[in-house]
């Protein structure tokens with residue numbers, strides 16, 4: 001395909017190392033996504049996920065390479081790319097309405113106060129915070145704060161939403177509800193979303209594509225997992241899908257063992273041709289082998305750029 | 306629980322005050338007539354020698370005198386005899402003028418230093434060397450160049466009030482949470498709007514803490530400055546009453562200086578509370 005909506009092309013990020021020289025967080029990284037897709041990047045802490053996201057947001061600059069969004073190389077931050085921060089990053093001196101309205105006014109500076117308020121209200125309603133408009137962040141629970149963060153990001157109707165472990169600080173119950181919320185909103189608005197997570201189930205539930213990243217320094221994108229679960233999936237009976245456990249095991253296996261050894265195991269790795277893996281149900285075969293379900297993975301090596 | 310603690314603390318405060326006043330009273334009480342003297346001679350010697358009365362006024366003397374001042378705070382009987390209210394007014398006006406000038410310089414300059422690492426490094430040596438100078442050391446230079454004692458006092462207030470505000474503003478601005486700056490960046494907020502709607506409110510508590518330290522120092526310095534330049538003000542009043550050997554008035558002035566200082570401090574503490582938002 002040539003009409004990649006997001007195309008990360010050969011980016012590298014290097015930091016000066018202690019005692020001279022440089023260490024590369026990653027080199028020559030390629031990654032692409034289509035319009036309306038939900039991509040999740042999974043990898044161990046410190047492998048460079050946040051760095052990739054910040055480069056995509058324009059908050060950070062790659063040492064090399066470019067990022068192309070909607071046919072244009074990005075230059076710095078943009079109102080087209082909204083970021084939902086891990087620590088919600090709300091302004092404590094502003095109310096819920098004030099925080100969302102701040103974003104709306106940034107996007108449409110010429111709008112009247114009433115119009116800004118009405119627009120912000122719509123998104124506060126969307127994340128289920130109607131009635132809390134006049135509360136300040138200190139009066140909200142962790143989940144509600146993150147909802148405001150989501151409302152703020154959505155209110156500017158961005159082309160892409162970028163989320164850096166948005167729910168990692170929340171309790172399991174709240175996290176579940178917010179995942180439902182995000183999935184509903186992304187499906188309804190056909191939002192292109194790029195998210196970092198370290199929660200395997202979160203990735204399985206939300207993502208269309210799961211990017212597996214090896215450990216740093218010198219991290220690479222090992223695989224692109226296509227989510228085989230149906231598009232209309234419910235969080236509660238996710239685990240009943242026959243491919244749920246194979247998928248989950250595949251990711252956990254990667255995180256536990258392959259993420260460490262990948263670079264030595266695959267010496268002829270080509271960063272431009274990251275294997276796209278799609279799990280499928282095993283064909284009903286008569287002769288049973290000792291191999292179990294994960295071996296049904298069909299790795300089709302396609303050019304990902 | 307807290308209300309009872311507060312009530313007990315208040316009771317304790319009253320008790321401490323009573324003990325203090327009682328001790329003071331006993332320590333300065335007259336011990337009766339010491340000797341039978343020729344009345345003419347006794348008059349020359351004064352009450353201290355004749356009645357065993359301490360030269361130190363007691364709480365009752367001070368109270369009575371204070372009441373007199375409160376009854377007519379604004380009388381004006383020439384340069385050496387003005388009401389306490391007038392003298393305080395002069396001092397407060399000087400402090401406020403010097404202080405507001407310092408605010409007008411320190412806060413924009415602090416923003417500049419906080420936002421620009423270049424300016425921060427460039428101005429650092431100047432600040433480091435100017436900051437530890439006692440404000441009174443500037444006085445002769447100020448008198449020489451400005452040639453007006455009252456304006457010189459205002460200048461001295463300005464120079465002593467500027468540093469805490471400048472440093473706190475620079476620090477507060479530089480320490481604004483990266484995440485908030487990133488929110489502004491991703492929303493493509495311009496520099497001016499960012500300064501006023503993100504950095505200023507985020508740094509406001511730190512800036513106001515600096516302003517609170519500054520007003521405290523300014524109020525400390527004005528007394529000393531007015532003792533030097535003379536003419537008017539509560540500092541001059543203290544010095545003048547010392548020359549008049551009116552220890553009672555000196556004590557009253559000390560008390561009033563403390564009271565005004567406390568009020569100024571509390572005003573800024575209140576303002577700090579208004580701009581501080583928990584997260």
Ligand SMILES: Nc1ncnc2c1ncn2[C@@H]1O[C@H](COP(=O)(O)OP(=O)(O)O)[C@@H](O)[C@H]1O
Nearest residue numbers: 015016025044045046047048049050051052216
């Ligand atoms: N300013 C910096 N200087 C040096 N190294 C850095 C800097 N910022 C990040 N790194 C390194 O880059 C790597 C990737 O960081 P990050 O993208 O935050 O990882 P992740 O989000 O996957 O946990 C880390 O190993 C970190 O030590």
Ligand SMILES: [Mg+2]
Nearest residue numbers: 046049050051
């Ligand atoms: Mg991270």
